Amino acid sequence: MNNTAPFIPFDIKCYTKLHEKFEFLFEPELINEICHLGTLKKFEGGQVIMDINQQVTHIPLIVSGSVKIMTEDEEGHELLLYYLELGDTCAITLNCCTSSAKSAIRAVTEESTELLFIPVEQMDTWMTTYKKWRVFVLDSYNTRVMELLKAVDNLAFHNMDDRLKRYLKDKVWVSKSDELNITHYEIANDLNSSRVVISRLMKKLEKEGLIKQGRNRVKILNYTEW
DNA sequence: ACATTAAGTGATT
DNA sequence: AATCACTTAATGT
Structure with missing residues (x-):
């Protein structure tokens, strides 16, 4: 040796x-x-x-x-x-x-x-x-x-809801997962917006059936259609 | 049980 | 779209 x-x-x-x-x-x-x-x-x-x-x-x-x-x-x-x-x-x-x-x-x-x-x-x-x-x-x-x-x-x-969608799309792409561990506050920070605004838009996306969300997590539904 | 943090909402600008 | 003020819900100790 x-x-x-x-x-x-x-x-x-x-x-x-x-x-x-x-x-x-x-x-x-x-x-x-x-x-x-x-x-x-x-x-x-x-x-x-x-x-x-x-x-x-x-x-x-x-x-x-x-x-x-x-x-x-x-x-x-x-x-x-x-x-x-x-x-x-x-x-x-x-x-x-x-x-x-x-x-x-x-x-x-x-x-x-x-x-x-x-x-x-x-x-x-x-x-x-x-x-x-x-x-x-x-x-x-x-x-x-x-x-x-x-x-x-x-x-x-592009307005905020568009920017938010793009953000989520990019995020799914880089993390290679459609389940994101992220808070509304963090999203707002990345987009130079406020948490309240993001919360409202996220709620809208949820109602449209594009996402499912919970505390600290967002799931992007049928990503291929985004 | 209580404190802390995340998210939801109406009203105002 | 942003901010305020407040509520509700989830989570940690």
Whole structure:
């Protein structure tokens, strides 16, 4: 038995896991580099992994779970912008990194989530050495801008009950379950609305037969028809 | 049994 | 659609 065996620099299982998860995105050599230079961290649901005005030193890459990205107004009311899932990264953060600016957003884990933090310095070198990294960065930038546009459109052109429906739909999508454990207060907070308004609209949706609800839980009925 | 938290509702702006 | 003020219902200690 080799006595150095327990002291391998990284977890073999984790190593192969990352290869499986990211082979569709990156070159194998790049995944090797990611394994060596990145740090994998696990979070419980509801943890703030990056906050507004925080200095950005690492780029987060989602390995499992999901993260919600939000802004805040002067009074501290939040607004959900979009979610990040497997293989996603936050392009807003990417921009912060290169310009060494501070974060404009807050990132909160939606469920228990694994994140791979890559030091900013790697950005530039990988941009020139790995084609797939370049494509990944540009692509993710693009999809984030699209998501932002969607959020703005939603905010500007749709009333509350529409926004609520979209919210529930998205929520079912990211949680991969039509049974949501959520309170009216939390929904109101994500939508920058008030609990009373959400309660009324939720009651309406229930009467329309679109949802069933109880304390701390909402079940979305026949999701496919949404 | 009591306190706390979530949800429902009428009235007002 | 938001806020207030109040009620009712569910849950934890």
